[in-house]
Amino acid sequence: MEVLNFGEKIIANYIEAIRPPAELRKSVDLGYTFTEKEVVLFEIRPISGDTNRLAHYPFVKGKYIKAHKHWKIYWMSATDKWELYVHTPTVRDLADFVQVVEDDEMGCFRG
Numbered sequence: 001m002e003v004l005n006f007g008e009k010i011i012a013n014y015i016e017a018i019r020p021p022a023e024l025r026k027s028v029d030l031g032y033t034f035t036e037k038e039v040v041l042f043e044i045r046p047i048s049g050d051t052n053r054l055a056h057y058p059f060v061k062g063k064y065i066k067a068h069k070h071w072k073i074y075w076m077s078a079t080d081k082w083e084l085y086v087h088t089p090t091v092r093d094l095a096d097f098v099q100v101v102e103d104d105e106m107g108c109f110r111g
Helices: 006-018 094-103
Strands: 029-034 038-047 050-065 070-076 082-084
Touching: 006 029, 006 038, 006 094, 038 094, 050 094, 070 094
Parallel strands: none
Antiparallel strands: 029 038, 038 050, 050 070, 070 082
């Protein structure tokens, strides 16, 4: 069994809690990448209906700024560029990051 650090465990638990039901996951699913400096949440969908080829569509990114000891939050704009989430641009920890993503007061992350 893979051992996750505390921060990654928070993200893994969140993604597991919001994933679609198992019977829909071939059509749409959610995933994440995690490093000590960056976390990206993304949607997973087949490319052009081909269930053998999958694409990842990122919708939120957290970037750790060590000098300030906080995470900056970004959303993926329609132009495929990361934009700072101005409503809550920074949080102190990943539990707060998850809460901002879940609340999504500006409707930027998952529509």
